[in-house]
Amino acid sequence: xxxxxxxxxxxxxxxxxxxxxxxxxxxxxxxxxxxxxxxxxxxxxxxxxxxxxxxxxxxxxxxxxxxxxxxxxxxxxxxxxxxxxxxxxxxxxxxxxxxxxxxxxxxxxxxxxxxxxxxxxxxxxxxxxxxxxxxxxxxxxxxxxxxxxxxxxxxxxxxxxxxxxxxxxxxxxxxxxxxxxxxxxxxxxxxxxxxxxxxxxxxxxxxxxxxxxxxxxxxxxxxxxxxxxxxxxxxxxxxxxxxxxxxxxxxxxxxxxxxxxxxxxxxxxxxx
Numbered sequence: 001x002x003x004x005x006x007x008x009x010x011x012x013x014x015x016x017x018x019x020x021x022x023x024x025x026x027x028x029x030x031x032x033x034x035x036x037x038x039x040x041x042x043x044x045x046x047x048x049x050x051x052x053x054x055x056x057x058x059x060x061x062x063x064x065x066x067x068x069x070x071x072x073x074x075x076x077x078x079x080x081x082x083x084x085x086x087x088x089x090x091x092x093x094x095x096x097x098x099x100x101x102x103x104x105x106x107x108x109x110x111x112x113x114x115x116x117x118x119x120x121x122x123x124x125x126x127x128x129x130x131x132x133x134x135x136x137x138x139x140x141x142x143x144x145x146x147x148x149x150x151x152x153x154x155x156x157x158x159x160x161x162x163x164x165x166x167x168x169x170x171x172x173x174x175x176x177x178x179x180x181x182x183x184x185x186x187x188x189x190x191x192x193x194x195x196x197x198x199x200x201x202x203x204x205x206x207x208x209x210x211x212x213x214x215x216x217x218x219x220x221x222x223x224x225x226x227x228x229x230x231x232x233x234x235x236x237x238x239x240x241x242x243x244x245x246x247x248x249x250x251x252x253x254x255x256x257x258x259x260x261x262x263x264x265x266x267x268x269x270x271x272x
Contacts, residue, residue, distance in 0.1 A: 063094025
């Protein structure tokens with residue numbers, strides 16, 4: 001299992017400080033979230049890239065359906081080259097309550113799902129270079145030879161983690177076309193269930209993933225909060241690792257105190 005730290009808030013300067021401390025404290029990845037309007041994730045990750053040399057860098061997550069996939073292709077390829085091939089991109093439908101309506105962005109779930117699928121095709125197609133052509137319902141792209149950027153450093157592509165809703169097969173199969181799964185667990189009422197599900201549910205999902213990915217290298221990511229002084233919180237992570245979860249994301253989403261965030265970063269990843 002690898003361990004990532006997700007920055008819950010802060011500007012690019014604070015992100016660079018936290019990323020440097022995270023690398024020095026043994027974390028495997030440093031992640032920021034990408035808002036539709038707010039502190040720019042790619043500026044923050046660029047600042048982080050300039051003060052680190054080993055740690056993976058990425059988003060948790062990027063709301064691709066409400067972004068321009070060609071702009072995201074430019075940002076990600078540029079940063080992957082700058083960082084020496086350390087980028088991970090996480091994508092999902094996005095949270096509509098973060099300002100989608102305020103900026104006239106699509107909120108309908110079906111439309112966002114369509115735009116996510118098309119956006120991923122555009123993103124990965126542009127990474128491969130020119131000529132690239134795409135004709136979809138939402139995006140229409142013709143080849144261009146105007147100053148095309150270099151492709152990403154990583155091959156065959158920058159790793160893409162995609163949100164998948166378990167047990168919805170279409171959502172899960174979309175995620176399994178790429179490189180990692182960020183699972184949402186849906187209740188019988190059709191709403192996302194927060195917290196970690198019953199181990200039997202996780203086991204069933206992991207078996208489904210293994211069949212769908214044919215046991216190729218594939219990441220499954222879970223998040224939460226731990227305390228290295230609290231054995232109970234560490235046992236949760238240990239149990240997830242035993243089930244085959246490959247990344248644990250330390251996510252202090254409710255924390256608004258810089259000193260507390262820095263202290264958790266410096267304490268290092270869960271000691272399991």
